[in-house]
Amino acid sequence: MQTLLFILRQTLSFSIPLLIVALGGTFSVRSGITNIGLEGMMVMGALTSISFVRMTQDNISSQNQLLVAIIISIIAGMLISLLHAFASVNLKADQIISGQAINTFAPAFSVFVSRIIFGEQIIVFNNTFRIDEIPLLSKIPIIGDIFFKDTYITTYLGIIIYLISSFVLFKTRFGLRLRACGEYPQAPDSVGINVSKMRYIGVLISGALCGLGGLVYVVPNSTNFNSTVFGYGFLAMAVMIFGQWHPTKILFASLFFGLLMTFSSTYSGIPFLVSLGIPSNYYKILPYAMTLIILVFNVSSSKEPAAAGKPFEKGMR
């Protein structure tokens, strides 16, 4: 039972950043802007918020500190995504290039900034954000153990963001317009909706969620930040494509990946998996092999928004 709980919690800690970032990517692609800069935006969010945590760690109580850090990471993500939005919407540049530019720029910038501010490249911080137990709720059998013990605020944030995203995208007027801009921008344009504005909003939401994702990624996993998120942004893109740009499918996709990654890194501490006697390399390959296989099978039935990646010219047919 204890082992099972551990696997579930660990799965959540792998899945939540993937979920948040993949949802971020979804908003951008749904508005018609391909965003492969997820990785770079995560780094920026993590850099700014972890720097804040490091600077204030003796002055503010930890949960308040985390809340402020969350806001900072969101703002940082939005700022860097403005570059992408400007290049893609105003300059009508190739969106792959500006996204990749962000991916290349962010880690280098992060090293530069952290060496200037802290004199070292690796930012070490006091990680005191874990909540041991939430009173009352943790008493609920099973669910209490999974969700309300040894947890982080960020876990709930992920779930809340999922709920809001599915609502906004599919149940609001804004969501409909956003999706229209990604499918066939001429249509919303013809009824007087400002396509550029909608796309800006899409990219900004994407940047906000990616920045947040960067913070959410670091907090449960380390006591330092070394200017990289180890390719999680790219993994989140895979999750997004696997999830067909649909929040619910993305939720399941990220849980699936999270579970595989949990197996691949924790099999040695799980007696059942050790007793199976499968060579350890198979566990390690699992998440990556599955990524490849699923993407290959998924591409043929892809439901990518039709106008994604194409700059919109007013009056274009």
Add this chain to the structure above:
Amino acid sequence: MKKMKKILSILLVLLLVFSIVACGSKKKEDDAKKDDAKKDDAAEESSEEPASKDSEESSKGEVVLFVSAAGALDDRAFNSACWLGIQDFCGETGKTYAYYQPTEDTVEAQMVICDTAVKAGAKFIVISADQFKLSAVEMQESYPDVTFIIYDSIPTTAEGEEIIADNLKSILFKEQEVGFLAGYAAVQDGYTKLGFVGGMPVPAVVRFGYGFAKGVDRAAEDLNVDGVELMYSYFGNFEATPDNQARCASWYQNGTEVIFAAAGPAGASAFKAAEDNDGVVIGVDSDQSAESETVISSAMKDLRNLTYKALKEWDEGTFKGGVVETYGSAEGGVALPMETSKWKNFSQEDYDALYERLAKDEDGIASSIPSNTDYDDPSQIPLERTKITYVQ
């Protein structure tokens, strides 16, 4: 659809690059990193050395540290200690200093940074890792006027021939002895479920691990402790990734009480896992007690002091190259920092007695500890009372 394929192919390539090749993810940034490092080292020099304005022509640093592509300068462990030693010396003498990191651990890339460093005025180069083993052969011959020290390694040609020129000194440590100390202390302190994680299986890390296993087993034998179990693994990188954190967490979850993390910056993964699961960690290279509440002790090498000493000798003209120096307990080159350690039962007297036994090699205790070349993998170490599980 076409766009889709383009994105997909880029995505897959990036996934491969970033994920499967664990250390590959560092390469691309390292270009940028190196540039940044140079830039702000130049800045550091000008701000920290106002006294030696005239030495600014030789701008980039007379004393230089080479960090391997797999490592990091601020690892709060090995490289940090060397860097502090350099800073101690340069603070006293007003010499300039800098560090360089190659884009990848190949002879070509390493020679590039060596050329750059020497052209920028390097006179003394501290090489901090075994990854420079092959290129060090070329470096010492190409630049006979530059003095080198290399840690944890002896320059070796691709054919396996060891060559040490007169301008280079190899400094090795008996990591197995301090690993032994840590393992022995942990068992004497009452821990019976232990773990070892290394970064990559480079010789120094392997010696830490083998020594730890032997120390655990020896203590179990001496003190008649039953049911001692040891988990043993290498991360395959020196980075604090979620995978590494999850691996340590799963061990703690499965009953492991203490993990000895000989993994540089990846130690942070073990610290975090320990914080979340009420475990404890033994740190490595430097005294890491300040890094986390969970660090109960550290397997230290005397890097800061030895770096300083070598520089001092060089400055005074008494530096002698062409030799291999090995520092173990007999030379006082390894230690556990007992003042900052949080042992419950293992006292200073216990430590002193054990250290003495090691230093004097009583009953062959020190020579019984295996070195990295003795076994191919840790499961082959003959252990009397310890069940070792090697996770590949």
